[in-house]
Amino acid sequence: MKTPHRTLQVDLADRSYPIYIGPGLIDDSGLYRPHIAGSRVMIVTNETVAPLYLARVQAALQGLRLGEVILPDGEQYKDLATWNRIFDALLAQRFGRDCTLIALGGGVIGDMSGFAAACYQRGVPFIQVPTTLLAQVDSSVGGKTGINHPAGKNMIGAFHQPRAVIADTRTLDTLPDRELAAGLAEVVKYGLIRDPAFFDWLEANAGALLARDPAALAEAIERSCRNKAEVVAADELEAGQRALLNLGHTFGHAIEAARGYGDWLHGEAVGAGMVMAADLSRRLGWIDSDTLARIRRVIAGFGLPVDPPPDIPAERWLELMAVDKKVQDGTLRLVLLRGIGDALVTAEFGTDDLVATLAPTTAPAPAP
Numbered sequence: 001m002k003t004p005h006r007t008l009q010v011d012l013a014d015r016s017y018p019i020y021i022g023p024g025l026i027d028d029s030g031l032y033r034p035h036i037a038g039s040r041v042m043i044v045t046n047e048t049v050a051p052l053y054l055a056r057v058q059a060a061l062q063g064l065r066l067g068e069v070i071l072p073d074g075e076q077y078k079d080l081a082t083w084n085r086i087f088d089a090l091l092a093q094r095f096g097r098d099c100t101l102i103a104l105g106g107g108v109i110g111d112m113s114g115f116a117a118a119c120y121q122r123g124v125p126f127i128q129v130p131t132t133l134l135a136q137v138d139s140s141v142g143g144k145t146g147i148n149h150p151a152g153k154n155m156i157g158a159f160h161q162p163r164a165v166i167a168d169t170r171t172l173d174t175l176p177d178r179e180l181a182a183g184l185a186e187v188v189k190y191g192l193i194r195d196p197a198f199f200d201w202l203e204a205n206a207g208a209l210l211a212r213d214p215a216a217l218a219e220a221i222e223r224s225c226r227n228k229a230e231v232v233a234a235d236e237l238e239a240g241q242r243a244l245l246n247l248g249h250t251f252g253h254a255i256e257a258a259r260g261y262g263d264w265l266h267g268e269a270v271g272a273g274m275v276m277a278a279d280l281s282r283r284l285g286w287i288d289s290d291t292l293a294r295i296r297r298v299i300a301g302f303g304l305p306v307d308p309p310p311d312i313p314a315e316r317w318l319e320l321m322a323v324d325k326k327v328q329d330g331t332l333r334l335v336l337l338r339g340i341g342d343a344l345v346t347a348e349f350g351t352d353d354l355v356a357t358l359a360p361t362t363a364p365a366p367a368p
């Protein structure tokens with residue numbers, strides 16, 4: 001079977017890999033096979049995705065010796081105890097070092113499976129089969145894998161690149177609207193950090209994206225993956241420019257941790273976090289009020305929150321942000337904006353401006 005699709009490449013020398021994007025790809029055995037080393041494959045998924053798509057992946061892998069692990073669904077299960085269940089299954093079924101893992105689901109499954117693949121018997125290959133918009137535009141690409149700790153998001157993990165990403169755009173048909181919007185937050189991020197023409201396009205095509213127009217979604221996925229692949233190829237281990245992919249995440253991760261993971265979706269927290277980053281950038285005089293208002297309008301237009309939860313005290317914000325992975329020598333660094341498509345990582349902001357951004361209800365309203 002050969003299904004029409006687009007292919008992008010993540011260029012990382014001998015660890016380069018393809019990203020296949022198109023409708024119906026989940027059934028295409030020919031896309032999986034070249035990336036599976038031995039004959040044993042463990043499919044990791046969750047209790048929501050399994051009834052929808054597990055049988056189809058199993059059918060595509062007919063002839064191989066398959067196992068499955070079905071984890072509970074939710075960001076609150078992206079933890080050590082749930083992650084350990086993947087190893088319980090691998091060991092119980094005597095999977096060896098020659099096995100391949102398949103991550104079938106959203107970013108939570110992708111991050112946990114990838115981290116399990118990085119660690120099982122010191123490292124086995126894995127394939128990403130992302131089934132949420134967020135996973136198709138961001139988390140399945142780039143090799144950041146890991147789990148949360150109560151004190152901080154993604155605090156335990158590894159860089160481990162997949163062998164391939166198989167993004168079946170038809171799987172988005174079953175995705176709830178709230179999850180689609182969460183994925184759009186990471187899409188907007190690429191426009192804000194490095195692709196102003198894409199930001200313009202997103203602003204102009206918001207209606208089509210929210211209406212799930214297949215051509216618009218495919219365009220958004222491809223342009224997002226292209227941006228991410230370029231950044232990852234240039235800076236795989238986040239020594240420099242990869243940190244720009246963290247726009248809104250220092251604020252967003254603090255929101256997620258403060259709420260115990262699973263109340264605000266990751267994409268929702270990133271949506272509000274990006275507006276907070278823009279708000280601080282405006283306070284510093286790096287962007288003007290019209291630009292802040294435009295960013296806020298685009299993010300709100302995708303149905304995402306644009307204000308932080310009102311009940312996190314400033315001290316709690318600062319405590320949660322202090323464990324951010326961009327902290328250097330105890331100094332908080334943030335991704336801020338000099339314009340749309342122009343981001344930087346900086347520690348050049350004052351505590352007063354930061355604290356004002358943390359309490360935006362008391363801040364001056366942006367120009368309409």
Ligand SMILES: NC(=O)c1ccc[n+]([C@@H]2O[C@H](COP(=O)([O-])OP(=O)(O)OC[C@H]3O[C@@H](n4cnc5c(N)ncnc54)[C@H](O)[C@@H]3O)[C@@H](O)[C@H]2O)c1
Pocket residue numbers: 046048049052073074075078105106107108109111131132133134135138139140141142143144145154171172173174175176179182183186266267
């Ligand atoms: N590794 C990275 O580079 C990276 C990048 C961005 C986000 N992330 C991580 O990804 C996670 C968020 O990912 P997410 O937004 O995909 O959340 P998720 O994995 O929790 O999936 C969202 C919800 O959609 C359900 N679902 C998945 N596919 C579905 C489908 N096709 N139809 C119906 N329901 C479906 C899931 O079961 C879940 O309930 C966070 O943990 C975040 O930290 C990682």
Ligand SMILES: O=C(O)C(=O)C[C@@H](O)[C@H](O)[C@H](O)COP(=O)(O)O
Pocket residue numbers: 138142144153154186238242243245246249325
């Ligand atoms: O790939 C990256 O690099 C990113 O930062 C992408 C983010 O969208 C993603 O949420 C990532 O998991 C955040 O990484 P972290 O290092 O801040 O935990």
Ligand SMILES: [Zn+2]
Pocket residue numbers: 138186249266270
């Ligand atoms: Zn993210």
